[in-house]
Amino acid sequence: MHFRTSLLDVDCAMKHVGLVVTDTQLAEAVVRNYVLEFKVNDKNECTHALAQVGHAAFRFEPNGAFDQVYVKNQKRRLERPLSFGDVIEWDDADVTNKLISRIRRVPPLFETRIYDGRSQVLVSGVVSPSDKFLFWSQYFPRIEIDSASSNDVLPNVSVSAWLNIAVDADRKLCIEFDSFENVECETSIVAAAPWNRNGSKYTTLTIPINDDGLESQIEEPEMSSYDGGWKQVLILCSLSIVALRGAPQLRGNLHRWEINFL
Numbered sequence: 001m002h003f004r005t006s007l008l009d010v011d012c013a014m015k016h017v018g019l020v021v022t023d024t025q026l027a028e029a030v031v032r033n034y035v036l037e038f039k040v041n042d043k044n045e046c047t048h049a050l051a052q053v054g055h056a057a058f059r060f061e062p063n064g065a066f067d068q069v070y071v072k073n074q075k076r077r078l079e080r081p082l083s084f085g086d087v088i089e090w091d092d093a094d095v096t097n098k099l100i101s102r103i104r105r106v107p108p109l110f111e112t113r114i115y116d117g118r119s120q121v122l123v124s125g126v127v128s129p130s131d132k133f134l135f136w137s138q139y140f141p142r143i144e145i146d147s148a149s150s151n152d153v154l155p156n157v158s159v160s161a162w163l164n165i166a167v168d169a170d171r172k173l174c175i176e177f178d179s180f181e182n183v184e185c186e187t188s189i190v191a192a193a194p195w196n197r198n199g200s201k202y203t204t205l206t207i208p209i210n211d212d213g214l215e216s217q218i219e220e221p222e223m224s225s226y227d228g229g230w231k232q233v234l235i236l237c238s239l240s241i242v243a244l245r246g247a248p249q250l251r252g253n254l255h256r257w258e259i260n261f262l
Contacts, residue, residue, distance in 0.1 A: 015090075016091065017038055017106070018088055019086075019087055019165075020084055021036045022082075032052060033052055034052055034171075035052065036049075036165065053088070053103060054100060056096070056102075057100055058078055085112030087105070087106050087108050118164045120164055120178060121165060122162055123140060123160065123163060124159070124184050125159065125189060126156060126190050127150070127153055127157070128195060129155035129156055130195065133145055135177060136193050137161075140163060140175060143175065143176070143177050144177065146177065149179065149180060156193075157190070158183065158185075158187050159183055160181040161178070163176065164178050
């Protein structure tokens with residue numbers, strides 16, 4: 001399944017995009033069809049507003065169409081209920097009496113699940129180096145994590161986490177941290193964090209080879225092995241990376257390759 005990664009993926013003509021946060025397929029007396037709308041403020045940070053989809057969004061009007069197959073397919077498509085995790089778009093003109101009356105279904109933004117009765121989304125983010133209880137992600141920039149979980153992950157390491165999203169009977173939105181899932185291979189989210197935006201996307205580490213004995217580990221090539229061509233020695237030193245407690249650790253190791261250019 002393809003997931004969009006940014007609000008910038010939304011067509012500029014589409015003014016609103018939101019995540020369906022209630023499941024209309026559940027057996028309830030009244031279906032609210034709440035949508036979590038994502039907005040970008042003047043600080044280029046994502047904020048949220050709660051919107052509601054009206055019943056008019058699920059009604060099909062033929063408008064003179066005579067093709068019965070077309071009418072049947074369009075009617076079935078529009079009447080299909082929304083589910084938690086669906087993503088929709090709408091324009092200002094699609095809102096009537098504070099209810100969204102027309103929607104466009106678009107590719108999802110997140111992996112979702114219903115776990116132990118809780119509606120959850122999986123997001124990629126990073127823990128702040130100055131506040132170990134702050135988890136930042138593009139769509140949910142300020143999520144507080146619990147004390148136990150804060151000790152399981154290092155700051156400035158890209159990780160994925162499950163968030164609980166719910167709307168109570170008083171129409172109050174609740175977004176809270178549930179658990180960390182795993183370490184992410186993609187590290188662009190680290191550079192996008194507000195405390196890293198003005199810094200370099202690449203980390204440079206100076207290794208004092210004169211003081212740690214590395215020079216003594218590098219073998220000079222034997223003269224008899226020189227064949228007259230250009231020769232370059234490439235040395236790769238991997239560093240220890242620890243992200244989650246209990247995860248496999250990579251330790252320092254020295255490798256040597258010889259590349260001949262004839």
